[in-house]
Amino acid sequence: MSDNSIEHLDVVVVGAGFAGMYAVYRANKDNRSVKCFEAGTDVGGTWYWNRYPGARVDIECLEYSYSFDEALQQEWEWTERYAGQAEILNYAKHVAERYNLRDYMQFETRVESAIFNEETQRWEVKTNRGDQISAKFCFMATGLISAPVDPDFEGLDGFKGEQYMTSRWPKEEIQFGGKRVGIVGTGSSGIQVISEIAEKCGELLVFQRTPSYVIPLQNHELENGQAEKIKSKYDELRALEKESFGGFTLLHSDLSPLPSKSALELSEEDRRAEYENRWKSGGLSPYYAFTDTLMDEDSNATMAEFAREKIRERVNDPKIAEKLSPDYHILTRRLSPETNFLEQFNRDNVDLVDLNEKPIKRFTETGIIVGDEEIELDIIIFATGFDVMTGAMDRIDIRGRDAQALKSRWKEGLTSYLGLMTRGFPNFFWINGPHSQFYNPILLAEFQCDLIFDALNHMDDSGKKILEATEENEQGWVDLTNQIGNMTLFPKSNNYYMGDNIPGKPRQTVFFLGGFPLYREQCEAAFDGLNAFEVA
Numbered sequence: 366m367s368d369n370s371i372e373h374l375d376v377v378v379v380g381a382g383f384a385g386m387y388a389v390y391r392a393n394k395d396n397r398s399v400k401c402f403e404a405g406t407d408v409g410g411t412w413y414w415n416r417y418p419g420a421r422v423d424i425e426c427l428e429y430s431y432s433f434d435e436a437l438q439q440e441w442e443w444t445e446r447y448a449g450q451a452e453i454l455n456y457a458k459h460v461a462e463r464y465n466l467r468d469y470m471q472f473e474t475r476v477e478s479a480i481f482n483e484e485t486q487r488w489e490v491k492t493n494r495g496d497q498i499s500a501k502f503c504f505m506a507t508g509l510i511s512a513p514v515d516p517d518f519e520g521l522d523g524f525k526g527e528q529y530m531t532s533r534w535p536k537e538e539i540q541f542g543g544k545r546v547g548i549v550g551t552g553s554s555g556i557q558v559i560s561e562i563a564e565k566c567g568e569l570l571v572f573q574r575t576p577s578y579v580i581p582l583q584n585h586e587l588e589n590g591q592a593e594k595i596k597s598k599y600d601e602l603r604a605l606e607k608e609s610f611g612g613f614t615l616l617h618s619d620l621s622p623l624p625s626k627s628a629l630e631l632s633e634e635d636r637r638a639e640y641e642n643r644w645k646s647g648g649l650s651p652y653y654a655f656t657d658t659l660m661d662e663d664s665n666a667t668m669a670e671f672a673r674e675k676i677r678e679r680v681n682d683p684k685i686a687e688k689l690s691p692d693y694h695i696l697t698r699r700l701s702p703e704t705n706f707l708e709q710f711n712r713d714n715v716d717l718v719d720l721n722e723k724p725i726k727r728f729t730e731t732g733i734i735v736g737d738e739e740i741e742l743d744i745i746i747f748a749t750g751f752d753v754m755t756g757a758m759d760r761i762d763i764r765g766r767d768a769q770a771l772k773s774r775w776k777e778g779l780t781s782y783l784g785l786m787t788r789g790f791p792n793f794f795w796i797n798g799p800h801s802q803f804y805n806p807i808l809l810a811e812f813q814c815d816l817i818f819d820a821l822n823h824m825d826d827s828g829k830k831i832l833e834a835t836e837e838n839e840q841g842w843v844d845l846t847n848q849i850g851n852m853t854l855f856p857k858s859n860n861y862y863m864g865d866n867i868p869g870k871p872r873q874t875v876f877f878l879g880g881f882p883l884y885r886e887q888c889e890a891a892f893d894g895l896n897a898f899e900v901a
């Protein structure tokens with residue numbers, strides 16, 4: 366980049382979801398010049414794009430929210446235990462306004478490349494609208510589950526009906542009344558949309574390849590001072606989140622977020638009572654039932670069988686119940702909290718098409734051919750998932766020292782130090798990205814941004830300009846992440862945590878699965894004095 370249209374900045378941030386918003390806030394607070402680019406027309410990230418009917422969070426909002434400003438957390442009023450997409454998007458907009466974040470953001474702009482210039486020691490960033498930025502530090506806040514897998518079916522281009530993706534849902538309301546609607550995908554997104562639209566459709570055909578384990582969300586309005594009670598002890602709650610594995614604490618129940626027993630230590634009766642409690646409490650509470658559900662096959666089998674029993678109880682037709690019952694290790698694919706999902710299959714206008722018996726052959730102008738059967742459709746919805754963790758960064762041309770492309774590095778295997786950066790890409794950081802702890806993403810963004818921005822301040826104080834992972838420490842982190850991943854049951858099923866849904870993706874855990882206390886300890890030790898890094 367050589368002409369004078371280049372804007373010189375301290376920090377460039379890519380993405381204006383919750384992570385990017387906090388990075389901008391923190392840069393401002395530290396008096397660093399900053400600009401954030403966002404492809405959407407406004408802030409919100411996941412909650413901007415995934416505006417499909419039924420989209421809702423499954424971590425309680427009093428926890429799925431920023432903790433950095435006591436005034437903000439006291440003043441914002443959540444109406445439900447688990448808010449819907451519109452309310453969360455309003456929260457994001459409120460935060461953007463409250464801290465004037467939009468002044469530092471440029472919307473409808475996609476970053477196309479970020480290239481490290483060895484001579485200037487700066488990142489050269491270019492967008493699809495011709496912006497050219499030269500920045501000291503580059504922050505990728507591009508989202509952990511944000512790069513959709515586009516449907517790739519023969520004949521789809523010629524399909525004359527309406528087509529939608531849950532991850533790119535239009536802002537206009539879609540009319541389902543009297544229409545034959547098909548949906549491909551039964552992960553959390555598909556489950557939410559099915560639960561919401563089934564009664565509105567003329568007919569709904571659910572094309573399922575792999576069933577999901579489900580649990581009632583048990584959502585309800587926040588009433589009778591419930592929120593006030595929690596807000597009066599917000600400090601205690603935020604401290605407990607840090608002690609927990611995943612950054613959520615099962616707020617509205619008396620269940621502990623800190624499991625201490627193996628499922629196999631309990632009698633059959635006591636174990637069932639524990640599972641009953643968890644299903645009654647709902648949401649993500651089974652994750653904290655026992656210490657070994659994700660480590661031990663026998664322990665896992667007890668929860669999996671309980672979950673299948675619950676499916677059989679709720680679905681009238683035993684054959685459909687069987688098809689909706691997963692047979693892989695529970696929790697190794699995302700547990701899907703839902704509201705009346707299974708009951709939709711008791712309706713006359715809803716049918717399940719098992720793609721294992723009748724695979725999708727192709728689309729026609731008027732519908733879809735599965736097996737030897739043609740099914741007419743007016744609308745097709747794709748809830749077919751994401752290229753998790755690495756996908757969003759892989760779609761940008763990112764090149765570090767010696768013009769090495771990040772994408773080709775990661776094709777060989779995922780590398781990172783602390784799930785924040787990788788060697789050869791100095792002053793380049795990602796938030797909520799590959800090898801990050803599996804954790805409440807808003808709180809993780811705060812933690813990771815604070816670590817990095819504090820480090821930048823420390824570097825300023827000592828006249829240093831470059832922060833980079835050492836080869837040895839990076840290898841240590843990769844080994845630790847893979848070792849922990851391999852101790853769990855995740856590698857034993859087919860799931861996006863291992864990259865399985867993307868052909869050719871190296872098979873290894875994309876998350877750090879050691880729990881937040883260990884993650885935090887490792888990060889804080891490394892950042893203390895920056896002795897674990899190469900600093901120049």
Ligand code: NAP
Pocket residue numbers: 421422423424510549550551552553554555556557573574575699720725748749750751861866
């Ligand atoms: P997902 O869990 O990856 O599910 C994708 C679905 O599409 C799977 O059922 C998959 O089947 C199916 N699929 C993909 N390609 C297909 C093909 N060619 N033919 C037939 N079926 C195909 O994606 P998601 O539902 O969007 O959820 C992603 C993640 O986002 C969740 O796990 C969760 O972390 C997050 N999320 C959270 C919430 C919430 O908080 N409430 C809501 C939505 C999403 P196979 O498994 O057989 O490939």
